[in-house]
Amino acid sequence: MKEIRVRFAPSPTGYLHVGGLRTALYNYLYAKKNNGKFILRIEDTDRNRYVEGAVENLTAALNWAGLDYNEGPDIGGNYGPYMQSQRLEIYKKHADELIAKGEAYYCFCSAERLQKLREEQEKQKLPQAKYDKHCLSLSKTEIEQNLKNNLPYVIRLNVKPNQKIIFDDIIRDRVEFDSNNVDDQVLIKSDGYPTYHLANVVDDHLMEISHVIRGEEWLSSTPKHVLLYDAFKWERPKFAHLPLLLNPDKSKLSKRQGDVAVEDYRDKGYLKEALINFVALLGWNAGDDKEFYYMNELIEKFSLDRVNKAGAVFDIQKLNWLNAEHLRKMHDDDILKLLKKEILNSQFSTLNLPDNYLFQIITAMKERVAFVKEFITTCQYFYTPTTEYEQKSVEKNWKPETPEHLRKLIDEFKLLDNPSKEDFEHAFGKTAEQLGIGKGKLIHPLRLAVSGQSTGPGMFDLLFILGKDEVIKRIEKAIEVLG
RNA sequence: GGCCCCAUCGUCUAAUGGUUAGGACCUCGCCCUUUCACGGCGGUAAUAGGGGUUCGAAUCCCCUUGGGGUCACCA
Numbered sequence: 001m002k003e004i005r006v007r008f009a010p011s012p013t014g015y016l017h018v019g020g021l022r023t024a025l026y027n028y029l030y031a032k033k034n035n036g037k038f039i040l041r042i043e044d045t046d047r048n049r050y051v052e053g054a055v056e057n058l059t060a061a062l063n064w065a066g067l068d069y070n071e072g073p074d075i076g077g078n079y080g081p082y083m084q085s086q087r088l089e090i091y092k093k094h095a096d097e098l099i100a101k102g103e104a105y106y107c108f109c110s111a112e113r114l115q116k117l118r119e120e121q122e123k124q125k126l127p128q129a130k131y132d133k134h135c136l137s138l139s140k141t142e143i144e145q146n147l148k149n150n151l152p153y154v155i156r157l158n159v160k161p162n163q164k165i166i167f168d169d170i171i172r173d174r175v176e177f178d179s180n181n182v183d184d185q186v187l188i189k190s191d192g193y194p195t196y197h198l199a200n201v202v203d204d205h206l207m208e209i210s211h212v213i214r215g216e217e218w219l220s221s222t223p224k225h226v227l228l229y230d231a232f233k234w235e236r237p238k239f240a241h242l243p244l245l246l247n248p249d250k251s252k253l254s255k256r257q258g259d260v261a262v263e264d265y266r267d268k269g270y271l272k273e274a275l276i277n278f279v280a281l282l283g284w285n286a287g288d289d290k291e292f293y294y295m296n297e298l299i300e301k302f303s304l305d306r307v308n309k310a311g312a313v314f315d316i317q318k319l320n321w322l323n324a325e326h327l328r329k330m331h332d333d334d335i336l337k338l339l340k341k342e343i344l345n346s347q348f349s350t351l352n353l354p355d356n357y358l359f360q361i362i363t364a365m366k367e368r369v370a371f372v373k374e375f376i377t378t379c380q381y382f383y384t385p386t387t388e389y390e391q392k393s394v395e396k397n398w399k400p401e402t403p404e405h406l407r408k409l410i411d412e413f414k415l416l417d418n419p420s421k422e423d424f425e426h427a428f429g430k431t432a433e434q435l436g437i438g439k440g441k442l443i444h445p446l447r448l449a450v451s452g453q454s455t456g457p458g459m460f461d462l463l464f465i466l467g468k469d470e471v472i473k474r475i476e477k478a479i480e481v482l483g
Numbered sequence: 484g485g486c487c488c489c490a491u492c493g494u495c496u497a498a499u500g501g502u503u504a505g506g507a508c509c510u511c512g513c514c515c516u517u518u519c520a521c522g523g524c525g526g527u528a529a530u531a532g533g534g535g536u537u538c539g540a541a542u543c544c545c546c547u548u549g550g551g552g553u554c555a556c557c558a
Contacts, residue, residue: 044558066496075516128484129554176487183485189556195557216489216551216552216553219552220553223489241488243488246551248552281496285497309489310488310550314492315494315495367519368520438515444518447518453518455518456518
């Protein structure tokens with residue numbers, strides 16, 4: 001059996017689009033599942049779109065997500081180079097070959113003529129603007145003369161009329177086009193660079209790509225590619241056109257309606273495990289009810305014939321849920337590493353808290369957060385003494401007799417020696433009993449005094465983590481401030 | 484507008500001729516818990532419409548409607 005070789009072929013726009021991430025992921029999963037190769041190729045054939053550092057951003061994002069490729073611009077491989085801008089001679093040579101075969105031709109038409117042509121066709125209400133094959137009828141000597149005079153030219157695909165163009169798609173089955181609707185696509189631009197259509201076909205063939213797995217936006221230009229494979233007499237790869245990722249309004253996922261770069265999600269604190277899991281489920285499922293996946297499970301379960309046909313709305317709420325799920329199931333050691341990074345980027349960067357203390361925060365808060373940074377933001381009282389007290393809780397829980405009650409509690413706590421969680425609990429229970437009040441009357445003011453908040457981890461976990469001295473200090477402070 | 488693709492709860496989806504149309508997110512209610520979460524239980528909510536084919540259609544066919552993609556010397 002032929003080796004499975006798939007590729008992710010983005011243009012270097014400066015960032016990795018989440019739709020691109022999904023496409024890359026499906027390619028990756030398919031390769032891994034079938035012991036194949038996953039290749040990164042950069043489609044940088046548009047000189048006007050050159051973006052500084054774009055390739056580095058792309059590879060960094062792919063690496064972050066864990067989508068390792070077997071061949072690519074930065075790591076090489078046997079089918080390089082993997083930057084299309086470095087393969088110009090290859091495309092030229094193949095374009096010449098097509099010209100020799102009559103499958104392509106030189107076109108010297110100016111932009112002005114093309115513009116005029118388009119306007120005229122529009123005026124005539126023609127269903128579709130198309131090049132009129134004007135230059136196809138140029139004589140050999142005319143062409144040579146033009147070339148000798150250094151007239152700018154492009155090379156166009158010579159599409160024969162009245163042909164059915166049929167190809168099979170793994171996801172959409174059989175798709176059929178009429179060649180009358182296919183324009184004589186430019187293959188080589190006047191700057192000598194190829195267009196996407198030529199470059200991707202030539203490269204996919206030369207790189208022995210077995211499956212072209214890409215977004216549905218390419219479906220309508222696939223006839224051009226098929227025509228090229230046929231013109232070269234090359235075997236066509238298998239095609240799989242993935243459904244699009246959609247905005248909430250069902251249009252193609254775009255920048256205007258929210259974050260679209262995987263870097264954005266990374267920077268917002270989404271776990272790569274969650275993003276991968278989420279994006280994998282946008283257009284694919286294993287046929288069961290499982291929703292929580294790690295990468296290795298995705299590899300094991302993935303198949304192209306269970307990919308959906310219809311577009312999928314990118315639902316941030318479900319992503320958030322998955323992020324929380326992945327965070328909860330993550331090992332504390334791994335959370336610790338991430339948390340330390342977050343602390344370094346926070347107002348507490350100079351704190352230098354011991355691992356042991358951070359582990360306790362993680363344990364206490366794990367069920368209560370969805371993002372790593374929330375181990376800081378939702379419980380700042382673990383990092384700095386409380387100075388502000390939630391107004392609503394003060395009104396509800398801070399009664400005139402509260403300071404007296406808390407003073408009694410301080411006295412009890414003072415008697416404790418290196419107290420455990422249970423010691424705190426006993427002392428607390430004893431105090432409530434001696435005061436002749438319900439525990440609820442005491443527990444809410446205590447939480448307020450110690451954390452400034454009305455919500456948080458279990459009361460005695462909180463006391464234990466903070467420690468006796470700190471707890472007493474904070475209660476005294478609260479009595480002083482709230483009176 | 485031409486061409487192409489698509490159509491199950493608000494969203495992601497399962498059910499590939501026979502199910503009370505299932506699950507998840509969201510949302511609501513209850514339980515657990517003297518906080519908040521987690522967790523558990525339950526509720527609301529879908530086969531776009533119309534024709535066929537069939538004993539039987541979410542599922543196959545046709546039409547309509549709706550949505551999307553694409554029509555560059557961008558990818």
